[in-house]
Amino acid sequence: MHRHFFSKPKYEPLVVNTGSRYHVFISDEQGFQRTRELLAAVANNCQCLLVTDSDLTGMSENCVKLEADHLQVYLEQQVVRFPAGSRFYLLGREAFIWKTYSALLALCIPRDQCAVERCGSIERDVFCVHCRVINSAVTHSPVCCEGCGRELYVYDHFSKRLGSYMGFQVNAECVAELPEKELLMS
């Protein structure tokens, strides 16, 4: 692979836009610690949505806890309350931040109003190009697809829309021969 090809996002620490009047942080558990650090910079004009299915305590007043399945509906209903100059900060696992990003774009929120930062584990979600099932929390390639059972080679090619890497049948002309599993890095 040539070094100048970038088929996956590069992440840098996100910067809070201090010019904005309102800040919305959306994080999963893995991004919550970093979100807390950033919250300290924005005083009161903010809301934090923590997306987790587990019980967490010790959250501040402006934090709302949501189950993952409820985030989409919550955004659809609540997003109209935020003023036009609001900024969105998405923190957490790669798959989480990009799925949330897609949900915001679908609500007509411009790209330059959203900033992302990947936090925590480097597990990947992998989209099977054969059966279109997304396999969660993948750490090795090839991986057996939960949808069709094919052994998928995990490409370094990321779809922001799907929040997933592309997975193709490994060794397609001779599927009986499997290469050794490799740990996926970064």
Added chain:
Amino acid sequence: MNELLRVSVAAINQLAPDIKEFILRPVVGSELPAFSPGSHIILEIHDAKNLYRNAYSLTSSPFDRSHYRIAVQLQQDSRGGSRYLHQAMSVGDQLDISPPNNYFAFEQYNKKCLLIAGGIGVTPFMSLFPDKCGRNADIDMHYVFRDQSQAAFVSKLRDQLGGRLSCYQRSQGQRLDVARLLSEQPLGTHVYVCGPERLIEDVRHQATMLGWPESTVHFEKFAVATNGAPFSVRLKKTGRSIKVAEDESLLDALHRNGVEVRHLCRAGVCGECKTALLQGPAEHRDLYLADAEKSEFIMPCVSRARNAAELVLDL
């Protein structure tokens, strides 16, 4: 530059005391090129002495290609273009126009469109209504004008927008509070502003103060001043020196002297006339060049020399 189109003036309507509408039909064929809402054309206007190239927004429906409509306000300090159109142009006259071009296109996926027009800056919005700003977008319009002599299109807009049109007549002391208006907008709003520079700067400034992302603030400078103190320009390749008068642009001075520079918008936005600047302090009035480029390039359609200095161009 794109090939010019020959059109004839099919009708002239007085829309307001200072504003005339011209309906232009093709001389050859029955259809003019397609255009998107917000587009403009450039008219080539020849009077006895000079050639003027003025940009006018299309106010007709993009779905009707049998003609174009433009609305022209008589400029009190007109160099001649708008005066000639108002006083000398007659039905049946022919003239050349550029094909439509658009630097003020409306985004397809707006949750809400907030339109702000100042005076004759209302024109680029007129081609929008048949298209309704893309899909199911909310539209609110705020239209500021000096007095009735400028108030073209009010009844037409009222028909389209009903209560979503707000008018502000400055001669009656009515003011648009831009800061308040923007602060009341819901998330996903895009603002489109066209009119005098002061209005545009006010909207841009307030939007920045409220944290609106750049992609949601759209503006078209209705008129960019191209005149200023006279200066001279030296062309490196031929060694020629050309004088630029106070009432002409650098681009026009070059053309007057037979030096062809590719150009399109004549408003400092499209980048077509970008020319290498070898020497001399430029007064950059364009919206195209990045700051880092400004020491090496100039947009001759709007920019000039600072302090009447001499510029040296790589031409």
